[in-house]
Amino acid sequence: MRLLALLLVLSFAGRAHADSLQDVFKRGNAAFARGDHEAALEEFSALTEAGIDDPDVAFNLASTYGALGRYGQAIRYFQRSLRLDPGDAAARDGLRLARETLGERQARARGEAIVVDRPPLTEAVFSFFSADQLAWGLLITAWLAVGLLLALPAARVEGVRLGLGIGAALFAALALTAALGVGAKADWGKAGTRALIVREGAQVREGPDDRATLLGELAEGEAVRLLAREGRFARILTGGEREAYVLGSDVGEL
């Protein structure tokens, strides 16, 4: 009886928590609708800090950052939304808009900008699949290929043997492709995690110290690899494969 009461309490507590998160989400939407983008940003950020990793929340957060003119963060969260839901056309459009707008701003300010960041071929090929979809695909096709191969010796009819052979080869190829996709999504062979510079003119230093030699600046929206966070600083790998440090708040993981 006591156990039943405890379960009921836990159930209601969980429900109340879920409702409160929904309230936060709705408050964020309402703030955005009335043009209070800062308040909307606060609400949506609270959701991500609470461990919510939802494509819709990421989309709303990206749109809010875009409305605030913080295009680096907008790109970051549109990419996160697409990672969770690769088929989201609106997120894809939002990402393109954020990139173009940031590029135009940088072109005005600095005289040059890279508007379209073309992903590597493998990444582009698998951009319409999520990492979990590819992982499931790998698991299923690998077992199907093996199953067909194991069934092959038992088949006596030549047509059946041919069908089993072709099917096994097909599933094996699909399994290999899916494995390649899983590798591309997980960045096999690359150090650190994907990250983005989220502040224009982020200062790049030799060490994790404000007095360390200044190496240069990175543009907002520039892709880097985040190796580690060390205090206020983040150790990154720049596009030129050079290890350096930026302020932790200037870089955001994808």
Add this chain to the structure above:
Amino acid sequence: MRWLVVLLLGFFAARAEAQPKITMSASSNRVSVGEPFAIEVRIQTDGDEPDKVDLPDLGEFELLGRSTSRPFSFSFGFGGQRQRSQSQTIYGFTLRTDAPGAHVIRPAIMTVGGRRIATGSLTILVVDPAGSAGIQGVDDALKNLNDVGALIRKNSNEPPPVDGALDGATFDNTMFVRTVVDKKRAYLGEQVTVTLYLYLRGQLSDSPQISREPTLDGFWSHDLLPMQRSLGGVRQEVNGRVFNAFVLRKFAAFPLRPGTLEIGPPTIEVGGGNSLFDLFNGPSQPIKREGIKVAVEALPLPAQPSPGSPTYTGALQLEATLEPAQAKVGDAVTLRVVAKGSGNLRGLTLPNPSVRGLDTLAPQIDDQIASPLDRLGGQRTFRWLLLPRQPGTQIVPSFIVDAFDPQSGTYQTVRSNPLTLTVTGSGEAIEPEKPTSAEATPQFGPLRPESALRRRSTPLSQEGFFWPSVLAAPALLALAFLGRSLRRRVQARRAAGRDTPGQREVTHKLEQAAQAGATGDARAALGLLASALKKALELKLGEPIGGMTSRALEGLLGARGFDPQLQQRVMSQLGALEAARFDPAGQSAVQLSQAQAAVREATAQIARAKIREAA
């Protein structure tokens, strides 16, 4: 007839020279608020005084000084022969205004011989510089510019005053050459105006010849005087003597390398032309004078603010245009960048634009160089042909030049406007160009009204069970193949006769023979060896050979395709074993051991032997 043509040409040339002229110029077209500047109206007639001169109304300016001078001059034609004198009248005004903006000075008008001749109008741009430094600079300028001549002389053919020590010349009582630079220290690329004067006591009767031009190593130079011009002298007192000073050369020199650069000494020759009196006195010798070299210290430019960008010394503006702004893949687009400003524009280079998706051809460069008031400037136009290779919206980035201002010693980073090129593929609709102005705010959203609020979860590929589950499939396959392979090998071994009951019997007999030999029962051992050998033959042949004579066995082995050597060896061993059973000499331990080894090897060879199937 030819003489008539020459005379007519000479007449018209003389008429052209005789045209009265009136010009108006300013020492600077851009001044700061309160900064003095000079206006000069120059009237030139062929000896006749103008009937009337209407000077421009300068009422909106504060008049700081006014002067009128009438320097004597004459022109000379081919062969240096004096042709006629001319009269000049120069009106100078030193002006100032505190009203910023563009001020237009109306033309000056001269009436001579019933004709009205007017100058063009002048536009003076008065800017309002911020800061006390600018005001201090104006005050300093006011102290120095106490008469109109000081300003006019900065940019005219008149020599600067010679006070005290005579620089750039070696004084001579009758004639000397002087090289004057307007500054002794200049930054790289900064204009140094070099003027070559001839100072002469008395009148100039012959055209002076420059037998050696001043050398300009380390400079890029540009002549500031026209090729055809009249030589005008100005009276000037030097060391208590009155000279006529003539400007022979004037050029803008731009230091190309840092360090001390020298303008070489020129050599001038005057006189020595042929005359009728040469018949009596012999040819007259020209008077030669040599100038002295003048040093200019060229200062390197300080570190530029945009490393990697080109630098330029002087004022600069960049303007970029794309024609057309929309094109199809493969169509040529002209990128035009116009650089306007003062200074050595011919030394300005711009990098080829590098835009992904656009092929860029080598630029065509056109220069329009002018030297108003002896300050070199104008515009340099770069034209690149761009060939789009792929559709999309391409941004041609700004051209960035660090323009160094020698006066303030600071850089100004000059940028052209970035350009957007819309490239479409064949037959594709042209997308409307997106707004590029700073005010344009993109529309993000609409937001998602609902969300499942999914929590962060570990990706499937990073779950602990995932990779074992995936790898289990090929592992199972590998195990299946391994098992099958092992089964086939066992079957193959059995088919080859190894590991069969018969083979095991042969092995057993050999072991028994060895045990019998060890216990000293040689006869039994020899019998077991013979039995093992026969059993091996039976296994191979697949038929019993018991009761066969040696000859019959030999025939059978031959019929089944036994190797002759092996056949002979087997037959001889069988015979030897039978003989040894009844020969005490053959039952020695040594011979027994040799027999065991030979039989073991023979049975192994029989097992490996390839024979024909029984008929």
